[in-house]
Amino acid sequence: MVDKGIDKKLEKRFQSPTSPVTSYILSDPMKPSDGVREFSPIMTGSVEVPVKTDDSTPSSVLSSASPATSSSSLPSWGFSLPQFPQLPNFPSNPLPQVITQNLQGIRGYFPSNLNLPNFTSAMTLPMSSVISSFPSMPSMPSIPSIPSMVSSAISGVSFQQANPIKTWSQLKDSVRRAHRKLFEISGRVPFAFNFAQLNEGDTVIGTRIYFLCSMLNGSEITLYYCDILENQRNFTKSDSLSSQSSLDSGMEAIPSAVPETKDDAHESAFFTSNSNDSYHNENSSNGNENYNTNDGDDDYMPTNDDEDFVENDGDSFREKSNLQNFEWKPLIDLNVKYYTTESNLDSSSNNYQEKLQLERKRIMFSGITSYEYESSCKRFVFTSNGHLFHFDDDGTPPYHPIRLNSSSKSAKINPAICPANPDLVAFFSDNDVWVTHIQTGQELRLTNTKYNTNRRALIAGYPCYVIQEEFRRYTGFWWRPGFSKTTKSAGESSKLEFHILYEEVDESAVELVHLPTANGSVEDYRFPRAGGSNASSDLKLASFKYDESTHQLSDASCGPVPGLQSLYSIYPHYEYLVRCGWHSQDCVWVQLLNRQQKHLVLGLFSLSKSFPAQILIHEDNSPYWVNVHDFIHFLPNNSPCENNENCLKPGSEVEFFWISERTGYRHINLVKVQLVANGEDVRNKIAKKDHLTRNPAGPNNMDVEEKNETNPGHENDLFSSDLRSLLLERKQLTSGEWEVHNKEIWIDEKNELVYFVGLKDTPLERHLYCVSYRDIYCKKIRRLSELGFSHTLLAFNSDCDLFVNIQSNISIPPFGFVHRKVILSPASPPSSSFSQTSHNLQLGSSSNSAESTENVHFQKIGFILNNTSENWNLSMDSSCSSSDAPSSSTIMVDNESADVVPGMTKPELFTYRLKNSGETLYGLVFKPEFMESDVKYPCVLDIYGGPEVQVVTNAFKSTRLVRRHLLAGEGYVVVAIDGRGSHNRGAKFEAHIQGRIGQVEISDQVEVLEWLAETTNYIDLTRVAIHGWSYGGYLSLMGLAQRPDIFRIAIAGAPVTNWSLYDTGYTERYLDTPYANQAAYAKGNVLNLAKNFPDEENRLLLVHGLMDENVHFIHTMQLITHLIKAGKPYQIQIFPSERHSLRKAPSCEHNETQLLFYLEQHLKQCSTKFINV
Structure with missing residues (x-):
């Protein structure tokens, strides 16, 4: 028999040393893909692709590469081949001549004094294409014949050279080096x-x-x-x-x-540097x-x-x-x-409490x-x-x-300074709201819920789990802007009364789950699973008195909010209090969302009851859902009261900025309404109806559509016709098939301008824009930031005349500037170089008159973050004006010399147009640093694939995504794709997964991956792994179960396996309740596909934190149970002291080392489909 070990040893010895590398610069124009078969980098500039020169083709290149290796440049090894006894001839052997010729080509790889035997005849051996390209060798001596063997079965086999498997220690060192290298820059x-x-x-x-x-x-x-x-x-x-x-x-x-x-x-x-993607949002706050x-x-x-x-x-x-x-x-x-x-x-x-909030x-x-x-x-x-x-x-x-x-x-969290007296600080601790005086140190407990000491599970001033996790509200109390003076009795010092509006949460009806811990104990946790009861909440008002002379706090009390019967009196179908705040000293605004999350209302009520509580605006996003946003800004009210304070009453006009998706894309609106006086009787009648009782899977939980029995077809008119303010004007300030960021918006009331972050130029780059909200003749949106970079962090001062921005792209790490507003005289518009003399360039605030966007210019005055490297060149004009034409403030990067991460290649952006729908998808490719022509590399599909997240952007993928750089450095092609259902592409694009979670995502990923492999010719589709965390872990499982022919390995981190076990707010947004949509839950359930997992070992690795309070460990436990029943192999990595995200440095390092080790053993070195020569 042929000793395969000897054959591998020979193959290893025949390997030539690493040859010099010549870099070729390939320039590609920036253009969108308009066909299925187009592969075009999006980035303007040059892309460096190191390749081997023709005269240094390595031995590992397939036989299609032209051999031109000179023997004079090769080293000599001091060893001799053993003498082989002569074997009998095989007259029927078709390959002795071919083998002899191939072996003769080895002569140049050995010293001249090495005598090789002459093989006159030999058994049929399937030789590697590597050997077939060697120079001629002297003939070998005859070898005796051995019994006849059938050679046809292996005559077409092409062996690939096997790379040595790295040890755990070597891979751990690679992980440390990658993190250190990226952290440095x-x-x-x-x-x-x-x-x-x-x-x-x-x-x-x-x-x-x-x-x-x-x-x-x-x-x-x-x-x-x-x-x-x-x-x-x-x-x-x-x-x-x-x-x-x-x-x-x-x-x-x-x-x-x-x-x-x-x-x-x-x-x-x-x-x-935790590489585990957040479950809902990588665009972290x-x-x-x-x-x-x-x-x-x-x-x-x-x-x-x-x-x-x-x-x-x-x-x-x-x-x-x-x-x-x-x-x-x-x-x-x-x-x-x-x-x-x-x-x-x-x-x-x-x-x-504190650590759980950090998790949220x-x-x-x-x-x-x-x-x-x-x-x-x-x-x-x-x-x-x-x-x-x-x-x-x-x-x-x-x-x-x-x-x-x-x-x-207990821990003190969510501190808030009193706006009327900065010596007073409120905070949440031990399930209650507290206030302290920082000069005297005296504190006062304003509420006392006695959590879990009675039949009700109450919390004051702190939102429930779903509100934090799914709607991103983390505080539950709000200082009243001012104070009131109390009546002073004889001999008493003057006292001021302060108020704090707070949310009281009742979790009594919420399911109590028991989570395991590393020390064997159990954590009790209120977690509302899909179809179950949510926590209920209402607003209350806490008050206390403050002695101005002694600075003593006293007379704490809490109770109902004057002027508000209940939140149901504003919106009878409300389920979630998603946002809240003070409009003024007398008025409070609330955002209320129904359980199906298709209807959201903005309500307003008065503590002095100067007008009845009513709805200012109602958003209906049917058939999709409402994406809750973080921006609302009320313009000052110009209706003075008798006490010379601004107040509201029936007939008053309220003007505010609002974000809406009613056009299918998130845009800024300026809304003006007039408060009404009627409707109180109708409101009280509705609030007392029995169907408002909160029961799981009942009408108030919105399994049954809201119906208006008195006026069919106007389901919301029953409560809104009497409670809704009169709409006077709704002006859409931005428009188009692009989105505005839902939080980073600044209002310059003095100059009547709105600054905002949006994706107008490209969905891959965040840019700063400006628009006037008063000048009806100048609706032009002006970009104030440079193309070619994504501006991920921006902040303005209160006068909006100075801002800071941090920017980067896929090639250049973050750097940032400080910008100051400059005012140009009308006779001196900015030139292309923005070089202005002192008489027409003024710094500071503008005049009091409204300003056109044409006059908005900012000047760079310095770096706040300078990550410039000697390996790349950066030059820029000092101005920052804006234009749709090439900006007069441009950052110029010499991409030909850019190599900011030595040892790691820059990722490449690409576009792809789906065959059936024609929609454009965006992707990223991370390639190994040195790639050889005609060699196909193992591939890792790094997937998230769910809503609320955009993975592919033109921003530097740094420490949080070090995993991708790390894998590319180890010889893998890493691909990331934003399929349909991802964020920032409009409501319709994101709603692709509505009611179809787990049924449509993988098809997009596979279609793009197959096209990419065919187009680039460097991806080995027989060695593809899929890896993700949370929703990405769920899709990793779905990928292996649905397409085991594409994905050889799945590594699933903290995966959802059964959506009925996940929370109400997230799951019901996309699937409705299990009661209303049983089929969607069944089709998206990984457990139902356990029988489809492959029977081969080493194809599934599960990773999960034991204390995960978001995607509970029971998801993985149930999957393992079903895999065992189906007789399917699996491997699991448990982190006993970790939650949903791996936070501890040893856990992060171990997880990434385990990822590399598993891929090294079972993907990179795995058997592949053979190709006939």
Whole structure:
């Protein structure tokens, strides 16, 4: 018999050393795909594709490559082949001559003094195409014949060279290196910006920008600041400061984001690098949910040296930018131990509420994850490790925050500064709302729900699970904007009365689930499964009194909200209180959503009962669903009351900005309504109807459509005709088949402008735009940011005359600028180079008159984040005007020399038009760094595929998506595709999965993947793995069950397997309730497809955190049970102390190493379909 081991050893020895690589630059135009068979990169510029030269073709290239290897360039090995005994001839053997010729071609690979035997005849051997391309070899000696063998069965086999399998340790080192490399260039990105004025006497001399960012070791997030002085605009500095340069006043320098030691680098590289995609949204928030953008007024003495203003002409393509790098300085003492001491906290409580909220917010880092800022006194309040801290920026940083002691043994979360008195801070702890006075330290418990001590499970001031997870509201109480003075008795000091509106949540009817933990105990958790009962909620008002002279807090009380009978009185079919806030001192607005999530209303009511509670606007998105947004802005009311305060009454006009999807795309509307006085009797009659009782799968849960028995066809008129305000005007400010971001919108009331982030130019890039909301003759939307980059973080100051943006693209890591508004004289429009003289270029605020978008221009005044590398060149004009034509403020990148991640190739964007529907899909390809022609590589389809998420964007895929870079570095082609159902493409595109979850997603992915393999010719379709987390884990299972012919391996992380086990808010949005749509639940159930999983071993790996409170571990348990019954093999990786997202650095590292190890053993080295030669 043939010794296959010897054959592999020979094949390994015949392998030539690595040859030099020549880089070829392939330029592709930017154009959309208009045919099924087109593969066109979207990015303008050059793409570097390293390939082997013809004169250095490696031995692993298939025989179709032309051999031209010179023997003089090959090394010599000091060994000799053994002498083979002569075997009998095989006259019927068809291959001795071919083998002899092929073996003769090996001569050039051995020293000249090596004598090889002559094989006159030999058995039939299937030789590799590698050997068939070798130079001629001397003939081998005759070998005796062996018994006859049938050679036809293997005569057409082409063997592939097997690469050595990497060990676990080697792969773990690869994981660490990849994380470290990406963290060095993109790990420190600022976010959660706020602004304050810098004053010298009564003169404003600049702006201070506050933000959060990771510390040098990357393990904690803390507060930083940088100062922007009025005389700092554009500077020419040969020794420009780094964004993390040395600090003044003897403070520790921050030279770079690179960790100092190998161990520290390993830990820091994972602090935000969890590669498990969030279940609903990769477009994560900035971590500071309710931060202000008001400027402070306190005096400040500048410390930066003055510089001369020099305008940058931007003419040199390769010239480095001459913009200043604003220096980062720590705002607080960087003593991490001080903020992480647990003191008297109950550790179990601390590890529960606070950490669960971090899970809901998808915050993967630790330290100061958010903060509250009050501009009037530059006060900061934040929580860390369950404690409450505060400090004022009233001196010279860094400051030492003061920790507020509390009698509550639970974690303090969601602190909120009182807008009428910044010494008062409210927070949530131990299921109740508290208030504390930061000067005296006195605290007051405003509510007392006695959670779980009676038959009702009540929580005050904190939203339930579904509201946090599915509707992204994380706070449950709101300060009243002002206060009222109480009647003073004789001898008493003056007292002020403050109020806090809060949500009282009753979870008594919600199913109690029991989640396992790593220590063997069980966590009890209220979790409403699809078709079950949700938590009910209502609004209440808490009040307390404050003594101005003694600063004492007293007389806490809570009760119903005056002027509101119940939320049902506004909208009888409401199920979810998704948003809430104060319109003014007297009025409260609410957003209420029904259970089917097809109807949303904006309601308004008065605490003084100056007008009846009523609906301002009603959104009906049938047959789709309503995507809840985060933006509403009321314009000032101009109807004064008798006390000279703005108030509302019947006949008053209310004008507000609103986001709507009524056209099929998310756009900004300016709405004006008039309040009405009638309807109170009808409202009370409706509120008392018996069908409003909240029962699972009942009418109020919307299994039964709302019907108007008195006026069929007008189902909403019964309650809205009397409760709805009179619509006066609804002006759509933006329009088209593109979407506006649902949160990043700023209103410049002074100049009557709206700044917003949208996807007007391309769905792959977020850009800043501006539109006038008053000038009916100028409806033009102007882009204020550069094409070719996605602007992922933006923040304006309160006057909208200065903003910060962080931008990147797939090739260039994040970098950011500070922009200042410039006003041009009408006689001097901006030129292409934006070079203006002093008499027609003015800095600062504009006049009081409304401003046309044509006059909106911003100037770059410096870097707030500079990740520029010596490996790529960046030059730019210092201006930032806007135009639909090529912008006069352009960033020019020399892509030919760009290599910001040495050792990792840049991903490539592509488009594909679906055959049947004709819709355009977008995708990303991550390729190995050095690819050989005519060689096909194993492929990993990195999938999410669900709604609310957009995976493919023209933004740098950094530490959170290091997995893709890592896989490409290990020799895999990684593909990511946004199929139909993904986010930011309109309601119809996203609704592709409505009622069909699990039935349609895989077909899109497979169609694109097969086209990509055929077009590029470097993807081996016999070695394809599918991998995803959460919804992506669900589709990984569906992919293997539905298309085992395409996917050889599935690695499913935290997968949903049975949608009836998932929560109400998410599941019913897309599938309705199980009671109403049993067929959709059955077809989307992975458990029903257990019999379709392959019988071969090593094709399914399940990964799950045991303590997962989102997609419970029971999903994986039930799947395993069904696989066992069906006799199907599987493997599982459990993380006992992790929840839905892997947060701990060792777990993240182990998970990614396990991923590589599993693919190394069972995909890269697996047997493939043979190709006949």
